[in-house]
Amino acid sequence: MYEIRIHSRGGQGGVTAARLLALAAIHDGKYATACPFYGAERRGAPIVSFVRIDDKPIRIYSQIKKPDLVVVLDASVMDVVDVLQGLKKGGSVLINSAHKREFPGFSTSNVDLTGIALKENLIVAGAPILNTPVLGALAKMGIISVDSAKKAIREMFSDERNVKAAEAAHREMSS
Amino acid sequence: MKKIATGNKAVAEAVKQAKPEVVAAYPITPQTEIVEQIAEFVSTGELKSRYIPVESEHSAMAACIGASITGVRTFTATSSHGLLYMHEMTNWAAGARLPIVMANVNRSLGPGWNIWAEHTDSLQERDTGWLQVYVSTVQEAYDATLMAFRIAEHNDVLLPVMVNLDGFTLSHIMQPLDTVELGDYIPPIHLPFAIDPKNPAGYGGLTGPEQHFKFRWEIERSMRDSVPVIKETEADFARRFGRKYGFTDEYRCEDAEVVVIALGTLGKEAEVAIDMLRSEGIKAGSLRIRWLRPFPKIDLKGKEVVVIDRDYSFGFGGVLAGEIRAKCGVDVYSVIAGLGGQEVTYEDIAGFIRTRRIGKEFWFGVNDHV
Numbered sequence: 001m002y003e004i005r006i007h008s009r010g011g012q013g014g015v016t017a018a019r020l021l022a023l024a025a026i027h028d029g030k031y032a033t034a035c036p037f038y039g040a041e042r043r044g045a046p047i048v049s050f051v052r053i054d055d056k057p058i059r060i061y062s063q064i065k066k067p068d069l070v071v072v073l074d075a076s077v078m079d080v081v082d083v084l085q086g087l088k089k090g091g092s093v094l095i096n097s098a099h100k101r102e103f104p105g106f107s108t109s110n111v112d113l114t115g116i117a118l119k120e121n122l123i124v125a126g127a128p129i130l131n132t133p134v135l136g137a138l139a140k141m142g143i144i145s146v147d148s149a150k151k152a153i154r155e156m157f158s159d160e161r162n163v164k165a166a167e168a169a170h171r172e173m174s175s
Numbered sequence: 176m177k178k179i180a181t182g183n184k185a186v187a188e189a190v191k192q193a194k195p196e197v198v199a200a201y202p203i204t205p206q207t208e209i210v211e212q213i214a215e216f217v218s219t220g221e222l223k224s225r226y227i228p229v230e231s232e233h234s235a236m237a238a239c240i241g242a243s244i245t246g247v248r249t250f251t252a253t254s255s256h257g258l259l260y261m262h263e264m265t266n267w268a269a270g271a272r273l274p275i276v277m278a279n280v281n282r283s284l285g286p287g288w289n290i291w292a293e294h295t296d297s298l299q300e301r302d303t304g305w306l307q308v309y310v311s312t313v314q315e316a317y318d319a320t321l322m323a324f325r326i327a328e329h330n331d332v333l334l335p336v337m338v339n340l341d342g343f344t345l346s347h348i349m350q351p352l353d354t355v356e357l358g359d360y361i362p363p364i365h366l367p368f369a370i371d372p373k374n375p376a377g378y379g380g381l382t383g384p385e386q387h388f389k390f391r392w393e394i395e396r397s398m399r400d401s402v403p404v405i406k407e408t409e410a411d412f413a414r415r416f417g418r419k420y421g422f423t424d425e426y427r428c429e430d431a432e433v434v435v436i437a438l439g440t441l442g443k444e445a446e447v448a449i450d451m452l453r454s455e456g457i458k459a460g461s462l463r464i465r466w467l468r469p470f471p472k473i474d475l476k477g478k479e480v481v482v483i484d485r486d487y488s489f490g491f492g493g494v495l496a497g498e499i500r501a502k503c504g505v506d507v508y509s510v511i512a513g514l515g516g517q518e519v520t521y522e523d524i525a526g527f528i529r530t531r532r533i534g535k536e537f538w539f540g541v542n543d544h545v
Contacts, residue, residue, distance in 0.1 A: 018349075019179065019349050022179055022349055023179045023349075026177050026179055026351050027177065031351065032179075032350075032351070033348055033349060033350050034179070034348070034349040035344075035347065035348040035349065036347065038205075038290075038291075038343050038347060058350075059443050059444055059446050059447050060444055060447055060520075060521060061341075061344050061345070061348065061440040061441075061443070061444050062444060062518055062519065062520040062521070063518060065520070
């Protein structure tokens with residue numbers, strides 16, 4: 001089982017990112033579940049969502065304690081949340097950042113999702129859309145296939161700019 | 176097509192296919208998504224149904240009762256305080272023998288105000304004459320909702336059915352969902368005593384002491400008669416759509432020396448605990464109770480039993496533990512865990528089984544035995 005924890009702020013689309021990721025994994029022929037942790041969140045508060053991917057049906061409902069991968073959609077949450085908490089030894093971090101980041105002991109990738117969203121003019125209610133471009137980055141990491149990422153995005157969003165943004169993230173991501 | 180859906184959306188999808196003529200509902204967290212989705216289906220014409228937005232859950236059930244007694248298919252959904260606000264009417268629905276189907280998204284009761292999973296809400300309804308089924312996956316929420324209509328409306332049953340799913344844990348998780356081509360799986364509803372508004376008649380006059388008990392017995396007789404109906408409905412579902420269900424969902428129980436019993440998602444996650452314990456050489460099994468009413472026949476002879484209750488009856492104990500003791504003739508290790516969404520992992524469940532003390536009650540997190 002591969003376990004992913006997504007950090008974002010309420011309203012940034014972390015829940016939808018989890019859903020898209022699970023849907024893409026299902027299109028890859030795997031089993032997947034996506035669940036947000038529902039607390040007393042409101043727009044702007046740090047939130048986490050969880051995705052599990054496996055070759056067998058998934059029977060676990062409790063929260064992910066030891067993720068294989070941590071995705072940080074908004075680096076500013078790191079001021080208030082320990083995003084590395086419980087991350088498995090040698091685990092991975094994917095962070096939305098224009099600059100290279102290092103977390104000793106973990107393999108870290110960065111991609112400028114915000115910049116990509118702004119370039120594609122993917123903006124809703126004044127905020128750049130991060131949840132569709134991040135799928136391109138996750139495909140680059142081999143978590144899901146590119147085809148399934150695009151298919152999942154097209155099923156949930158009719159605006160083709162979402163697919164273009166995912167393609168851009170796939171191209172631009174550091175590896 | 177491969178889909179992904181939340182537990183709530185899966186219920187709404189099943190309702191769309193079952194085509195109730197009337198849906199009356201009032202939103203409440205974490206159930207709101209069900210009635211929002213159904214309202215959308217009605218507004219887009221995907222579901223040709225009369226959607227009655229009411230001002231309370233008491234009225235939601237009253238509207239379903241009024242509609243159902245004219246012989247049409249009805250559905251509602253609620254949770255927690257909404258369910259309790261219906262309580263007078265849930266008794267009426269069963270007593271009037273109306274096959275209403277309701278989804279209840281299990282949530283704790285306040286105060287303290289809490290919106291997360293607990294089973295005390297539906298367990299407070301267990302003596303009303305409703306059939307109750309508890310589900311553990313998004314797929315099962317969809318399948319059980321479809322089956323609920325056929326069971327409720329069967330002429331040997333004619334009692335309402337409540338489909339229970341854990342708040343947030345299941346109502347908001349996204350999992351794969353296979354929808355079915357329903358065909359004639361749910362036959363058209365035919366109520367033998369429906370009121371025709373064009374030819375009005377009255378029901379519910381005073382029932383004297385020489386009659387009342389007969390009506391009560393009729394409810395119990397139908398509850399007993401629902402057992403073969405449930406079996407047949409589930410068998411036909413398996414034949415047509417390939418997914419098997421039963422009164423219980425047993426996992427590695429055959430040679431088990433200790434069995435853990437739970438409802439809902441805890442009962443599913445317990446299977447992972449069982450695999451862990453088996454790899455340690457502990458012969459453990461998991462038995463998830465699906466149908467709480469009518470209560471299933473369960474053979475636990477020669478096994479040690481651990482019951483996890485996500486509920487409590489103050490001054491008595493865990494409700495499920497009490498039912499298992501009474502119906503199965505065994506003592507149990509009673510664990511109270513998961514109240515108000517308290518996090519319980521498969522590792523915690525394995526721990527309950529490893530350190531079991533039959534005859535004792537243990538409150539998880541309080542860490543005391545009584």
